[in-house]
Amino acid sequence: xxxVNESAPILKVEHVKKSFGDLxxxxxxxxxxxxxxxxxxxxxxxxxxxTLLRCLTQLETVDGGLVQVDGKDMVVPNDSAKGPAxxxxxxxMLREIRLSTGLVFQxxxxxxxxxxxxxxCLAPVRVxxxxxxxxxxxxxxxxxxxxxEGKENAYPCELSGGQQQRVSIARALAMNPKILFFDEPTxxxxxxxxxxxxxxxKKLAEDKMTMVIxxxxxxxxxxxxxxxxxxxxxxxxxxxxxxxxxxESGNERLAQFLxxxxxx
Amino acid sequence: MxxxxxxxxILWGGFCTTLAIFGLTLLFSIPLGLLIAVLKxxxxxxxRYPVSFYISVMRGTPLLLQIVAIYFGSYYLSEYAGxxxxxxxxxxxxxxxxxxxxxxxxxIFRGGIQSISKGQYEAAYMxxxxxxxxxxxxILPQVVKRVVPASANExxxxxxxxxxxxxxxxxxxxxxxxxxxxAYASIYPLFVAGVFYYVANLLLSVFFAYVERKLNYxx
Numbered sequence: 001x002x003x004v005n006e007s008a009p010i011l012k013v014e015h016v017k018k019s020f021g022d023l024x025x026x027x028x029x030x031x032x033x034x035x036x037x038x039x040x041x042x043x044x045x046x047x048x049x050x051t052l053l054r055c056l057t058q059l060e061t062v063d064g065g066l067v068q069v070d071g072k073d074m075v076v077p078n079d080s081a082k083g084p085a086x087x088x089x090x091x092x093m094l095r096e097i098r099l100s101t102g103l104v105f106q107x108x109x110x111x112x113x114x115x116x117x118x119x120x121c122l123a124p125v126r127v128x129x130x131x132x133x134x135x136x137x138x139x140x141x142x143x144x145x146x147x148x149e150g151k152e153n154a155y156p157c158e159l160s161g162g163q164q165q166r167v168s169i170a171r172a173l174a175m176n177p178k179i180l181f182f183d184e185p186t187x188x189x190x191x192x193x194x195x196x197x198x199x200x201x202k203k204l205a206e207d208k209m210t211m212v213i214x215x216x217x218x219x220x221x222x223x224x225x226x227x228x229x230x231x232x233x234x235x236x237x238x239x240x241x242x243x244x245x246x247x248e249s250g251n252e253r254l255a256q257f258l259x260x261x262x263x264x
Numbered sequence: 265m266x267x268x269x270x271x272x273x274i275l276w277g278g279f280c281t282t283l284a285i286f287g288l289t290l291l292f293s294i295p296l297g298l299l300i301a302v303l304k305x306x307x308x309x310x311x312r313y314p315v316s317f318y319i320s321v322m323r324g325t326p327l328l329l330q331i332v333a334i335y336f337g338s339y340y341l342s343e344y345a346g347x348x349x350x351x352x353x354x355x356x357x358x359x360x361x362x363x364x365x366x367x368x369x370x371x372i373f374r375g376g377i378q379s380i381s382k383g384q385y386e387a388a389y390m391x392x393x394x395x396x397x398x399x400x401x402x403i404l405p406q407v408v409k410r411v412v413p414a415s416a417n418e419x420x421x422x423x424x425x426x427x428x429x430x431x432x433x434x435x436x437x438x439x440x441x442x443x444x445x446x447a448y449a450s451i452y453p454l455f456v457a458g459v460f461y462y463v464a465n466l467l468l469s470v471f472f473a474y475v476e477r478k479l480n481y482x483x
Binding site: 057059095098099110112156172 | 381383384386387389390391392393397401402405406409481482483
């Protein structure tokens with residue numbers, strides 16, 4: 001056993017596997033992440049990036065391996081010969097883990113029938129039991145941080161895509177998560193709107209928010225991350241510091257993948 | 265014109281019965297329809313199959329027949345079972361209408377519920393909301409907006425369907441108008457009854473247009 005100290009990972013992933021029928025989407029994924037670090041996951045479409053993110057946020061279940069969040073076992077290999085290959089934590093623990101992780105979706109998934117502020121306050125009030133007043137104050141504070149002052153009574157449909165995505169980041173932050181996951185946060189945005197969202201994520205990185213970001217924005221992935229993972233065909237082909245992955249790696253698949261971005 | 269002044273109070277009495285059938289049917293069939301819609305989406309076949317069968321019978325046979333079946337069926341069944349129970353005419357009509365309309369509403373509500381994107385459930389799940397919270401705070405409010413146009417159709421049809429209650433001699437608007445037709449030896453009373461139905465539905469249309477506009481505050 002390793003010592004529990006400052007450098008203990010807040011997210012630990014070991015030998016994670018996931019299949020949809022005969023399709024092995026994740027083959028053997030291992031990495032870890034320390035608190036305050038930012039991890040970018042890059043790779044071609046169909047490489048398993050989003051599936052990995054969905055497994056880590058419990059939107060999908062894994063078929064093998066171990067996932068540990070903030071020192072708590074979310075799923076561990078099943079040692080006994082019988083039964084499934086993995087053993088998930090009890091529902092109560094899974095919920096606790098889920099509450100310590102936030103997810104920003106590609107398509108925002110804001111609640112369209114609620115105002116911006118209601119989107120932010122609903123879960124803190126109903127799930128965490130926060131007071132209505134405190135929740136609203138926190139919501140307004142977060143909106144200010146997102147550069148969305150004055151939008152609290154707007155409905156999501158009245159906002160631009162970039163604004164909607166910033167609201168959804170605020171909604172996730174309102175739950176005070178320990179790790180924030182991003183599933184291609186700018187892929188549904190017009191090119192001229194991606195900048196405002198990336199700027200917010202960069203600001204969060206400066207504030208030492210622990211984040212895992214699946215993205216196609218290569219320059220952003222390099223600039224914001226402490227660590228980069230390149231996935232292809234369900235495996236991690238290369239991982240390390242941005243410098244290592246973007247400059248020093250001699251990996252051919254990675255070089256081929258990156259060349260597609262520099263050529264455009 | 266004196267004809268109309270004697271005819272109107274008579275028809276008004278029938279119209280009140282019509283309104284009672286209409287109101288009570290909505291009162292019972294909408295919550296029941298919601299329950300049936302949820303049951304039809306159950307993961308358990310033992311729940312889903314009987315519910316599907318129920319809906320197919322309700323939609324596949326005439327409401328007229330269902331009214332007769334509830335009224336006389338309950339009578340024969342209690343006779344057979346040796347219990348002293350049978351429906352009075354009016355409650356029998358309410359039961360038949362409610363379970364029939366619940367089946368139609370259930371299918372409308374089910375369509376509405378299933379049209380909500382998976383992302384809404386996932387967002388609520390990630391925020392730690394329970395399934396009950398997700399349904400009542402996130403899904404249902406959005407479903408309401410989507411089912412209003414289709415439900416308005418059903419409600420307007422219901423106003424006219426109330427005339428079927430006459431099959432077991434409930435004296436609603438149309439039954440009374442028919443009686444007056446014989447007395448007057450003219451179809452004039454039927455025509456006046458038609459105006460009653462039309463005005464009622466005109467008001468409902470205005471109401472539903474208003475509701476749709478009210479719910480248009482988001483897309």
